[in-house]
Amino acid sequence: MSGVPGLAKKGRWLTALSTVAVFSGLAVAVTYAVAALSFPPGTRLAFGVLVGAVSVAFNVAGDVFEQRRLKTLRGLGDGTIAPRPQALAEAAREVSRSPDTSFGVVLVLLGGGAMLTALLWSLLSEVPRSTVLRVGFLGVAVAPLTAVMANLMSWPRVRVVLRELVAAGLPVDAAYAAVPARFELKPRLVLFAGVATLTPLLLVADMAVTRLGRALSPGGAGGLVPVLVLGGLVLLMVAACAWLVASVLSAPLAELAKETDRLARGEFGQLQLVPGEFELWAAAGGIALLEIELASTNRRVVDAASSIVASTGELSSGRGEHLSAAEEQSAALAATTATSEELARSARQIALNAQRVSELARGTLDAARAGKHSADAFTTAMQQVREGNQAIADSVVRLNKRVQQVGRIIEFINGIADKSDLLALNAELEGNKAGEVGRGFSLVAAEMRRLAESVMQSTAEIARLIEEIRDATNAAVMATEAGVKATDAGAGLxxxxxxxxxxxxxxxNLSSDAMQSISLATGQQQAGTDQLVASMADILNSTRAAADASRSMESTHAELLLVTKELDASVRTEVKA
Amino acid sequence: MTATDSVVEGVVLCRVGGDRLAVLAGDVVGVELPDGASPYAGRLFERVASIPADARLLRHEVAGLVVDALEVHAERLALMRVPEVMKWVVGGALMGFVQAAGSLWPVVSLPALSRHLGGQAGRARA
Amino acid sequence: MAELHRGHLVFSCGASLYAVPAETAAEVVTLPLLTRVPGAPVHLVGVFAHRGEVLPVVDLARLAGKPLDEAFKRAVLVRGASGAVALTATRVLGVSQLEGKQDRLGDSGLSAHLRGPARGPAGEVAVIDPEGFFDFLARGGA
Known part of the structure; x- marks a missing residue:
């Protein structure tokens, strides 16, 4: 797993300059010792070895301590920790604490190292007490300046690392939030000024006293070279510290100035980290917040402007539509008014018709009731006719039977008459054959024949009549049967x-009620339609007025649209610029 | 005046359509199915009806007469004389009349009738 | 031939009136169901048994060439030397004296055996000459 490229080995890089500061201070101290101290014979080597050993050991220990305080940063650098915003923020906190850590470590190492060196040297060699004490003093005197220098030298690198963290994904506002602002610029500057003033002062004073004593003592002929070197070193350190202070302060200020200038020009959007310390950090955070706020406000303004432009456009086209719609509406209403008047006329006609139909329905009801009574009476009459017909049919059938009986009797009589006629005929024939004797007999027979013939004529007449009666009765039977059927059918009908x-x-009944309801309703409808016609006329007038107003609004709105577009363009231009 | 001058013993009563005739049983040598050559008695009554399917042929030697149906009456019957004005009918083959089964039956001589009909057929062919 | 002033039985057959001398008219009968005779001419409509005698029935209308549709109810029995025949009658009017001539009414057929013209109470009558009429029938009515 590879870490964040920009953070690789940045832990060591961040604290490397504190080692430089330590060795710078050490150089000052050693120079001073060489120039100011009078080493007993044979102790110089031991001193040199001690200083070297202690300084290396302490430096290593200090370095380990410092690296332990940058665990998250190192983890991000070598990839053991994922570059999540939380880890990045923790690394930012570690990094921002790093200069103070260096300060403390350097102060303790130099002071403690001088003390230890003096103690060990006194144990190893026969060295005057005053010399040992002066070695210790030297460490205490040089340590604050060295610590301040280490502290100041760390800040630029801290800033670099913070930028790398932001580049690795730490949001700028989160970076500002992660590292609390400390309002300590003033005491720091006072401390620095004090250290920068007191350290040369102490060293120079000590040097002066030492030099004075040596000059006074016989054989003491101290050269000016070590003093000048020492003075130069100290001045160099102080000057470095002053330059560092100035640069530490000026760089963020310059950047803040640029930032505020950018904000002033309205270029929001990409938040820039401005690493700095103390009040500068707070100011940078505040400016960042301000930018965020400004960006948000600007967005809202742009959105609002866009909305206004869009709305104005819509409103503009809407005005046009509204205008044409109003004109259409006006035309439609005119047509509707005409239709309504037509409707009103129709409604009056319908009401009139409904009234007539209602009267007709009432008439129909009366007629239907009368018709029903007639139909009932007719049904009863048909029933009576049917019964009468049936009686006639029965009578005719009985009559037919009687007539048949009479016919048989007549046939019988006719048969007898025929036989009588034949007998009389033959008797007449026989009487005629008998000549004069049979004349009387013939006369009687002829008379008998006439009788028989008249009987036969009568029976023939009767038979004819019977035939007629039979035909008539058959016709009557058929007629009565047909009549019965007809009356049955008639009764059914x-x-x-x-x-x-x-x-x-x-x-x-129902339709009469319904027609009365319809008549009432159409009357009401007629009244309603009349009101509708009046209302339509009013609406038409209002709509015409509205159309006129819309036309005047249209021109006003075109002007408004122009103004709005200008506003939008200006807002966008400002933002982009 | 006597209407009968002889008796006959055994006659064959024949039905031809709605009409009747009788022949002497002794004249009939056999009853057969129509042979197609013998004449149909219906012709004597001027009937044009075709011969029924169940008609019978009264065989007399070489000739015969086809009738619709027949029954044999074996009793003695008085043979009533033919009126003078009818003696010439069917070439004199009409022998008389018998009363049988409640009806009057004309009795014809089968040989004489055959001769008469054969003669008629011969004249018709000539 | 009997004299006209003596009684004649007058009867009609169809539209014609005929008469026979009363002494030759044996009887007036009601015709029963007739038996048709095989090979008989059309005017011999059949026979019937009457008082033990077979009587032939002669249809005068057919014989005169004027056949009638109606069935005859009555017949007049006429007796000659060679037997009796029944003459169909539509109506028998009775015995009457006739006036008029006794000439032959024709030269051939039935009319050769009818005499007249004679008149009766019912109109003009043709009088049948029985003997010639019987001969005529015995010859086959031709």
Whole structure:
């Protein structure tokens, strides 16, 4: 797993300059010792070895301590920790604490190292007490300046690492939030000024005293070179510290100035980290917050402007539509008004018709009731006719039977008459054959024949009559049967007619009620339609007025649209610029 | 005046359509199915009806007469004389009349009738 | 031939009136169901048994060439030397004296055996000459 490229080995890089500061201070201290101290014979080597050993050991220990305080940063650098915002923020906190850590470590190492060196040297060699004490003093005197220098030298690198963290994904506002602002610039500057003033002062004073004593003592001929070197070193350190302070302060200020200038020009959007310390950090955080706020406000303004432009556009086209719609509406309303008037006329006609139909329905009801009574009477009459017909049919059948009986009797009589005629004929023939004797007999026979013939004529007449009666009765039977059937059919029809009329009465009743309701409703509708016509006229007038107003609004709105577009363009230009 | 001058013993009563005739049983040598050559008695009554399917042929030697149906009456019957004005009918083959089964039956001589009909057929062919 | 002033039985057959001398008219009968005779001419409509005698029935209308549709109810029995025949009658009017001539009414057929013209109470009558009429029938009515 590879870490964040920009953070690789940045832990060591961040604290490397504190080692430089330590060795710078060490150089000052050693120089001073060489120039100011009078080493007993044979102790110089031991001193040199001690200083070297202690300084290396302490430096290593200090370095380990410092690296332990940068665990997250190192983890991000070598990839053991994922570059999540939380880890990045923790690394930012570690990094921002790093200069103070260096300060403390350097102060303790130099002071403690001088003390330890002096103690060990006194144990190893025969060295005057005053010399040992002066070694210790030297460490205490040089340590604050060295610590300040280490502290100041760390800040630029801290800033670099913070930028790398932001580049690795730490949001700028989160970076500002992660590292709390400390308002300590003033005491720091006072401390620095004090250290920068007191350290040369102490060293120079000590040097002066030492030099004075040596000059006074016989054989003491101290050169000016070590003093000048020492003075130069100290001045160099102080000057470095002053330059560092100035640069530490000026760089963020310059950047903040640029930032504020950018904000002033309205270029929001990409937040820039401005690493700095103390009040500068707070100021940078505040400016960042301000930018965020400004960006948000600007977005809202742009959105609002866009909305206004869009709305104005829509409103503009809407005005046009509204205008044409109003004109269409006006035309439609004119047509509707005409239609309404037509409707009103129709409604009046309908009301009139409904009134007539209602009267007709009432008439129909009365007629249907009368019809039903007639149909009932007709049904009864048909029933009576049917019964009468049946009686006639029965009588005719009985008559037919009697006539048949009479016919048989007549046939019988006719047969007897025929036989009598034949007998009389033969008797007449025989009487005639008998000549004069049979004349009387013949006369009687002829008379008998006439009688028989008249009987036969009568029976023939009767037979003819019977035939006629038979035909007549047959016709009557058929007629009465047909009559019975017809009356049956008529009775059925009459019953159906009665039922139909009963239903008609029912429907006519309903329709009469319905027609009265319709008549009432159409009357009301007519009134409503008249009101509608009046209302339509009013609406038409109002709509015409609205159309006129819309036309005047249209021109006003075109001007408004122009203004709005200008506003939008200006807002966008500002933002982009 | 006596209407009968002889008796006959055994006659064959024949039905031809709605009409009747009788022949002497002794003249009939056999009853057969129509042979197609013998004449149909219906012709004597001027009937044009075709011969029924169940008609019978009264065989007399070489000739015969086809009738619709027949029954044999074996009793003695008085043979009533033919009126003078009818003696010439069917070439004199009409022998008389018998009363049988409640009806009057004309009795014809089968040989004489055959001769008469054969003669008629011969004249018709000539 | 009997004299006209003596009684004649007058009868009609169809539209014609005929008469026979009363002494030759044996009887007036009601015709029963007739038996048709095989090979008989059309005017010999059949026979019937009457008082033990077979009587032939002669249809005068057919014989005169004027056949009638109606069935005859009555017949007049006429007796000659060679027997009796029944003459169909539509109506038998009775015995009457006739006036008029006794000449032959024709030269051939039935009319050769009718005499007249004679008149009766019912109109003009043709009188049948029985003997010639019987001969005529015995010859086959031709």
């Amino acid at each position: 009459a019953q159906r007619v009665g039922e139909g009329l009963a239903r008609i009465v029912e429907f006519a």
